[in-house]
Amino acid sequence: MTPDPRPQSIAAPATEALLAAVAGNPVAMVNCARTLLLASGQTDRARDICREALALDPGNAEALALARPILSDGIGSWYFTMVLDHRRHALYARALAKLLSNGGVVLDIGAGTGVFAMLAVRAGASHVIACERDPHVARAASEAIARNGFADRITVLPVDSRELQVGRDLAEPADVLLWDNLANNFLGAGCAATLADAAARLVKPGAAVLPGRAELLAAAVTDLEADEHRMGLVDGLDMEAFNLLRGSDFTIARDKFELRSAPAVLFDFDVSGGAPIRPARAQEALTLTAGRVDGIAQWLRFHLGDGLVYDTLDEDVRAFGAQFHVTETFEAAPGTAVRLHGAHDTLDTWFWLER
Template sequence: MFADDARMRAYEEALRRVVTPRSTVLDIGAGTGMFSFIACRLGAARVWGIEPSEAIQVARDIAAANGFGDRIRFFHGESARVELPGRADVIVSDLRGALPLLPYNIPSIIDARRRFLTPGGVLIGKRDTLWAAPVEAPGHHARFIGPWESRPFGLDLGAGLKMVTNSGHPGTSAAGPIRPLADSQCWGTIDYPAVETPDMKGEFEVAARVRGTAHGILLWFDAELADGITLSNAPGKPELVWGRNLLPLSSPVEVEAGDVFCVTLEARLVGGEYVFGWNTRVTSPDGSPKASFRQSTFHGKAITLETLRRAAEK
């Protein structure tokens, strides 16, 4: 993560604006401690880092090697289960992946804001804006979907095809170019100082600008760390460590300029995991239907009857 220079420089500048010699800084999901060390270098009086993985020992060793041991204290565990000796003036975190909708991101920030942040304290990041666009992505389709459509050895692989078309896939350029077919649309905003639920739902209607083959809905986000300090993993921008997420359509759809995409996106945190749903309807400019799909990552998981029975017995 710290090898992403653009990301690290943006976080450094956001911390520089608010850290003072009297500041207590809390780093949630500290990993190997890079945000904690930056806060120390900027002169924070105290820094607390919380990290659930064994990487915390690396952070402790780096802190000692760089003379930060007297100002940094690392806590091993999930932030919601950790008790701190006080409150922090600044809370910094980056618990995102291709989207901010990872199981531990929003719940951790809500909990930390309530229990650990001083009145008037600062959260870094501040806001994430979620974006989507229908795209043409033949390389991604060929890589992730195509093998299940090919009927190798004459086999019907429909069960596997249903699974992969109801799963999110990496939306980076590694599998080939991605071409937006319509203007990007905002489908949600996470305002970290105010958010109270980890769930998200949005919908949009947008007309295709060009002719092409729609293979899926590409998702990404813009991160506002502080006023005027932003990062984006939007298509066409240099790729960040976060990547992007591609939700495939059940089958490709040939579209003409002017055809309309009606899309509903939903993410619900269920049992410690996000379930994503995406419903897509494509119509001609006169409203006549061309395609309609209802998809969910619930159908993208292989679950045996034995597992379901054991879950029902608990």
């Protein structure tokens, strides 16, 4: 029999004894978190031990180097790009100033870094309930909020918003719903179910919603890095059989594709009135320019009220990317007519071209 190469977890009493023995030694504490707790699936406990170790000796570079992979594991890199989207922040600040000119309580769903909650307080919110279901992100947001002097006006709750209860977590339904659990396709982070629940239970009838509307746009495009995303001839060998196994969609930067058609609005999501999002299908006729068509680029245009628009294809956008959807590659002559199709089930989206 071949021996199992995987490390075996140590029994719980022995683990606790070792943790007690290294208490007060930051490097040893982090090493135990890494080798004992992570190995047995106790990720949250491992993170807690790391934080305790760093609190004992904040300047300990070795302990910090060992702790970083544990503390950052599973934390989305998008937090660090979204927080740099200064134009988006400016647009939301203007929209919030309009909505909160007379104060009000804000429910912030998908609070993430806490930036929008703090912008809401700056805009005049009397209090913000910031809901962030990842407890580690929520903890970092709480620390940032306290550092900036907003802890008395922002309550961070590390739970899914569908677990919130009026009378326990909120004194009464909120006046404004601010939500940011968004994906490049609008739906992928589960906003349909979240918004339906919030509208039914957690906000006042007619409460303002920000963002209240988003258009989903798509166009036929040329992938400028197509050779990196598909197989063709490799050293004289035909490898195209593998292309059916490549990823069906991926995020793509604006400078990595060229439009082969004007964009079309396939879906217009209006969530301002609280009506639930339903599965839908749509199609639009496209006229192509000359060139290779590799797929479909899809992006969003948010409407924040009073003419404020945030288009995720704009050059200075950091919070979102266009989503590239693979199609069969073909060469288009000028004026080629195709039909662009889209469908969604309130969570996933699909796009294809019909020639």
